[in-house]
Amino acid sequence: MSDTTTRAVVGVSDRQQGEHPSGDNRFDLIDKHLKRGRYAQDQLIETLHVAQDVFGYLSEDILIYVARALRLPPSMVYGVATFYQLFTFDPPGDHACTVCTGTACFVKGADDIVKGVSNAYDVPAGETSEDGSLTLKTARCLGSCGLAPVVVFDGEVLGHQNTESTLELVAAAVGGVD
Amino acid sequence: MRETRSAVHVSFDGVEYEGYAGESVLQCARRNGVTVPSLCFLEGLSVWGGCRICVVEIAEDHRLRPACATQIAADMEVKVETPRLRAYRKAILELLFAEGNHVCAVCVSNGKCELQDMAVLCGMDHVRYDYQSPLREIDASHPKYVFDPNRCILCTRCVRVCDEIEGAHVWDIGFRGEEAHLVTEMNKPWGESLSCTWCGKCVAVCPTGSLAYEGRAIGEMEHDPAMIQRLAVARNRGEWLYPGEEQ
Amino acid sequence: MAAPIDLHEVMDREREERFRTRWRVKACASTACMSAGAGATIQAVEDMVEREDMELEVQVIPTGCMGLCSAGPLMRMMRRGGDETDYQKVTPDAAKEIVRSHVLNEEPVPEHLLDTTMPFFTSQERVVLANGGVINPDRIESYVAHGGYQALEKALTSMKPKQVIEEIRRSGLRGRGGAGYPVGSKWSLLAAAGGKTKYVVANGDEGDPGAYMDRTIMEDDPHRLIEGIAIAAYATGADQAYIYVRAEYPRAIERLDRAIRVARRNRLLGRKILDTNFSLAVEVRIGAGAFVCGEETALMASIEGRRGTPQLRPPYPTEKGLWGAPTMINNVETLANVAPIIDRGGDWFASIGTEKSTGTKVFALAGDIVNTGLIEVPMGTSLREIVEEIGGGVPDGRSFKAAQTGGPSGGCIPAKFLDTPVDYESLRELGSIMGSGGLIVMDDEVRMPDVAKFFMEFSMDESCGKCTPCRAGTVQMHNLLQRITDGNGTRRDLRDLEHLCSVVRDMSLCGLGQSAPNPVISTLQYFRSEYEALIDEEEVVHA
Numbered sequence: 027m028s029d030t031t032t033r034a035v036v037g038v039s040d041r042q043q044g045e046h047p048s049g050d051n052r053f054d055l056i057d058k059h060l061k062r063g064r065y066a067q068d069q070l071i072e073t074l075h076v077a078q079d080v081f082g083y084l085s086e087d088i089l090i091y092v093a094r095a096l097r098l099p100p101s102m103v104y105g106v107a108t109f110y111q112l113f114t115f116d117p118p119g120d121h122a123c124t125v126c127t128g129t130a131c132f133v134k135g136a137d138d139i140v141k142g143v144s145n146a147y148d149v150p151a152g153e154t155s156e157d158g159s160l161t162l163k164t165a166r167c168l169g170s171c172g173l174a175p176v177v178v179f180d181g182e183v184l185g186h187q188n189t190e191s192t193l194e195l196v197a198a199a200v201g202g203v204d
Numbered sequence: 205m206r207e208t209r210s211a212v213h214v215s216f217d218g219v220e221y222e223g224y225a226g227e228s229v230l231q232c233a234r235r236n237g238v239t240v241p242s243l244c245f246l247e248g249l250s251v252w253g254g255c256r257i258c259v260v261e262i263a264e265d266h267r268l269r270p271a272c273a274t275q276i277a278a279d280m281e282v283k284v285e286t287p288r289l290r291a292y293r294k295a296i297l298e299l300l301f302a303e304g305n306h307v308c309a310v311c312v313s314n315g316k317c318e319l320q321d322m323a324v325l326c327g328m329d330h331v332r333y334d335y336q337s338p339l340r341e342i343d344a345s346h347p348k349y350v351f352d353p354n355r356c357i358l359c360t361r362c363v364r365v366c367d368e369i370e371g372a373h374v375w376d377i378g379f380r381g382e383e384a385h386l387v388t389e390m391n392k393p394w395g396e397s398l399s400c401t402w403c404g405k406c407v408a409v410c411p412t413g414s415l416a417y418e419g420r421a422i423g424e425m426e427h428d429p430a431m432i433q434r435l436a437v438a439r440n441r442g443e444w445l446y447p448g449e450e451q
Numbered sequence: 452m453a454a455p456i457d458l459h460e461v462m463d464r465e466r467e468e469r470f471r472t473r474w475r476v477k478a479c480a481s482t483a484c485m486s487a488g489a490g491a492t493i494q495a496v497e498d499m500v501e502r503e504d505m506e507l508e509v510q511v512i513p514t515g516c517m518g519l520c521s522a523g524p525l526m527r528m529m530r531r532g533g534d535e536t537d538y539q540k541v542t543p544d545a546a547k548e549i550v551r552s553h554v555l556n557e558e559p560v561p562e563h564l565l566d567t568t569m570p571f572f573t574s575q576e577r578v579v580l581a582n583g584g585v586i587n588p589d590r591i592e593s594y595v596a597h598g599g600y601q602a603l604e605k606a607l608t609s610m611k612p613k614q615v616i617e618e619i620r621r622s623g624l625r626g627r628g629g630a631g632y633p634v635g636s637k638w639s640l641l642a643a644a645g646g647k648t649k650y651v652v653a654n655g656d657e658g659d660p661g662a663y664m665d666r667t668i669m670e671d672d673p674h675r676l677i678e679g680i681a682i683a684a685y686a687t688g689a690d691q692a693y694i695y696v697r698a699e700y701p702r703a704i705e706r707l708d709r710a711i712r713v714a715r716r717n718r719l720l721g722r723k724i725l726d727t728n729f730s731l732a733v734e735v736r737i738g739a740g741a742f743v744c745g746e747e748t749a750l751m752a753s754i755e756g757r758r759g760t761p762q763l764r765p766p767y768p769t770e771k772g773l774w775g776a777p778t779m780i781n782n783v784e785t786l787a788n789v790a791p792i793i794d795r796g797g798d799w800f801a802s803i804g805t806e807k808s809t810g811t812k813v814f815a816l817a818g819d820i821v822n823t824g825l826i827e828v829p830m831g832t833s834l835r836e837i838v839e840e841i842g843g844g845v846p847d848g849r850s851f852k853a854a855q856t857g858g859p860s861g862g863c864i865p866a867k868f869l870d871t872p873v874d875y876e877s878l879r880e881l882g883s884i885m886g887s888g889g890l891i892v893m894d895d896e897v898r899m900p901d902v903a904k905f906f907m908e909f910s911m912d913e914s915c916g917k918c919t920p921c922r923a924g925t926v927q928m929h930n931l932l933q934r935i936t937d938g939n940g941t942r943r944d945l946r947d948l949e950h951l952c953s954v955v956r957d958m959s960l961c962g963l964g965q966s967a968p969n970p971v972i973s974t975l976q977y978f979r980s981e982y983e984a985l986i987d988e989e990e991v992v993h994a
Contacts, residue, residue: 070756071739075698086390099367099399100389101376102757108378108391109758109915111740112698128660129855129891130817132905166742166909168699169663171817171889172483172520172824183486253763254917256958268957273763288957295954299923332947333927358916377758377916380741382926384916 055080083114119154119161128167130174142189159200212278223276230271244359245272248436293326302333305354312425313413345395355414362406374400455718455725465596472510477527480513484523492524495543515671517584520824528553537565570840578811579787580827582672594674602793607727615686621797623809628782631875640769641687644777649689652780655696658742659858661889664813665783669703673710679786684731697738742913747780760915761961804830808874819894835869849894857886859906860966862973882973899978903971904932910967921964924955
């Protein structure tokens with residue numbers, strides 16, 4: 027691959043400000059991070075974090091973009107991205123309900139909460155409902171065991187939850203189920 | 205240039221042999237004609253140590269260690285055939301058979317398969333665990349080769365040979381745990397891969413019928429893993445071995 | 452280059468600040484209290500102080516974890532040069548009332564009083580968590596005012612690296628991440644390793660569900676960790692350090708990033724630290740959700756931006772670690788013990804705890820127990836004291852059944868062993884491990900085969916997939932446990948399960964796989980009748 031093609035793809039040095047060659051200026055934020063990390067290949071996971079923060083998820087295009095920028099083989103980037111649980115490859119729902127399933131929460135009945143929400147909104151854990159309104163996730167332990175069971179709804183940490191209270195919470199944001 | 209190596213005494217199951225400092229227990233056993241079952245190891249590639257079939261017992265500390273990744277030391281007493289190791293190896297083979305879809309009767313590698321050989325060698329005649337019967341789609345998109353993930357045991361020989369010898373890194377492992385499986389590029393059909401050089405080394409090293417030439421019928425697929433050792437020797441030592449001369 | 456921080460000048464300045472107002476309100480702003488509403492509570496007090504012109508009377512200081520998370524939000528009223536009064540479950544309204552009542556009438560507010568004479572507080576010995584509820588984690592000055600960075604200054608200006616290692620060795624400190632390897636020996640290994648580049652890594656990938664002491668240290672006392680890292684690097688000859696933090700802890704990442712910047716500005720990190728010849732760069736690296744990355748070799752792979760699959764050992768990280776260079780990995784809590792040891796001496800530390808397990812250990816108490824939260828006790832404290840006295844026992848009139856330590860790598864300890872002293876060896880003898888310090892109490896309603904299945908599911912999901920026994924073995928063990936807990940298991944299933952326990956324990960490549968059967972093994976050992984009952988019932992049904 028010649029140097030000029032790489033630069034055109036990576037697109038940092040010789041382009042006009044304010045417009046990313048891809049046409050999507052969100053890539054600027056990824057570029058900025060890449061540049062700060064001097065395009066070091068060990069920045070892959072950090073870069074994927076940044077990309078996911080910016081785009082909400084990691085599409086194939088984004089993965090290829092990162093792979094080319096860091097000059098890594100695509101299969102390696104795909105392998106790394108899919109290894110880690112926090113990377114997601116589908117657009118997230120409008121609202122996110124994360125149920126902690128750590129040991130303390132398990133002892134206090136977190137499983138029932140997951141089942142309750144999953145059944146009520148017909149969304150398997152780890153996925154987004156068909157209408158895109160709700161993503162149901164489980165977490166490995168949020169380290170707030172004193173508040174078990176813990177639910178995080180749209181970023182807000184809520185302790186001492188049960189199935190009813192969680193369903194109320196979801197219903198208030200997403201709408202109830204018939 | 206051949207290096208002069210210092211010899212040490214080692215024993216396998218009580219029989220004394222000569223070992224060389226710097227070689228692995230597995231290499232030493234092979235050189236001396238001692239059979240140590242193994243699967244993911246392949247001479248010429250980096251050591252992976254994942255299949256755990258080659259685990260042996262080192263007498264000094266009773267610890268179980270993979271023969272492929274353990275260096276020979278002077279007066280080392282290696283135990284290969286103990287009741288415990290035999291039972292463990294059998295269990296591991298059963299786990300491999302249960303997690304994929306290994307149906308020898310319809311496999312291109314039937315009769316020429318390292319997994320099958322291991323099962324025979326280790327006396328694994330039935331599987332006591334639940335067959336997982338995963339749904340895995342065959343990738344026949346490549347004009348020259350076929351990838352059948354049902355027969356993959358995740359030994360990563362293909363990943364390593366493509367990266368370390370061919371330098372293309374078409375293959376890698378995606379996901380993790382029981383979901384882990386081989387991917388080419390962005391988990392797209394192999395035939396769409398831009399990086400594949402069609403060199404066929406991944407096919408040559410596959411221990412099972414997972415990677416095969418297009419159009420092979422049952423029992424027709426023969427692999428040539430020793431090719432990699434010839435390549436590695438040529439590259440590292442500037443000596444070209446001929447088929448059959450591999451150690 | 453700016454001049455380095457003058458620790459003594461900062462201490463003086465902070466002392467003056469401390470005496471500036473008659474009242475200081477310390478409010479726990481740690482994660483648990485924040486989720487219980489501490490944010491609003493603190494805001495309410497700050498607003499009131501401003502509105503009612505009380506600035507000369509009261510200063511509000513947000514602090515790190517005060518410990519008793521189940522009673523949050525927690526707040527402390529401190530009178531200048533005098534007494535302290537602690538409050539629990541402090542709502543915004545209660546907070547305003549408490550502050551007013553103290554400031555205007557010198558009267559406490561009885562309904563929210565927290566009894567600090569109960570064993571939860573009096574039986575603890577705080578070394579690692581000494582600054583919890585005391586300092587403002589966002590201000591380096593606050594850390595310095597409580598003796599922070601004195602140990603680093605002492606090490607750099609009056610001790611040779613060898614002496615630092617000797618002090619750590621004398622302290623008997625052992626790794627707090629799980630296995631309990633002697634820290635002094637590990638440091639010596641790195642110090643002895645050749646090569647120009649060496650790395651120190653702080654392992655903050657606290658993955659054991661139920662453990663959150665490392666998060667608390669990183670969030671609430673980030674400079675203590677940085678100081679420990681700097682001393683470790685000085686002692687071992689490293690000039691680059693990483694703090695590997697799990698991505699699930701965004702607050703810890705933010706606080707550490709900031710603390711590193713501030714430390715660099717004050718010449719406590721970076722080039723020529725405190726005007727000596729010692730230089731050190733520290734960088735935070737973020738995980739992305741993989742329990743196995745707590746394993747040393749997997750952690751290094753992750754720092755290098757690769758899949759977090761463990762590598763074969765030997766070579767050990769101290770010989771060949773990050774990018775092939777000698778690397779030493781210490782757990783966060785381990786490193787948090789370093790500054791106090793250098794400050795007060797290894798002998799002082801060794802005088803706490805037992806002969807083989809010195810110092811203190813932080814535990815996260817959770818589950819079926821009255822007082823949940825973070826506690827720190829001398830090693831060797833009995834489980835009974837932790838559960839019944841400090842923890843206040845099992846609530847709702849139920850009885851204690853088991854204590855789970857060590858998470859998915861540990862085991863369940865039954866009631867008959869409650870008098871066991873908590874130290875590395877005793878726990879291992881009981882088939883559990885110290886682990887990072889999660890301690891989950893289970894009452895008599897919990898079915899132990901369910902617990903075993905819960906942990907097996909965890910290990911199965913977190914297996915990296917590299918080695919056969921862990922990847923495929925945990926799946927089959929989970930199958931068997933599912934069948935047994937569903938009441939469809941047979942005697943043969945139980946036999947197969949026990950055999951797989953040995954296969955996976957003995958044949959797996961890394962610690963995750965090797966310890967994955969522990970929850971099954973220990974519940975089979977102590978609660979076998981529960982498994983048998985599930986099986987027998989089914990056989991009766993068939994008959």
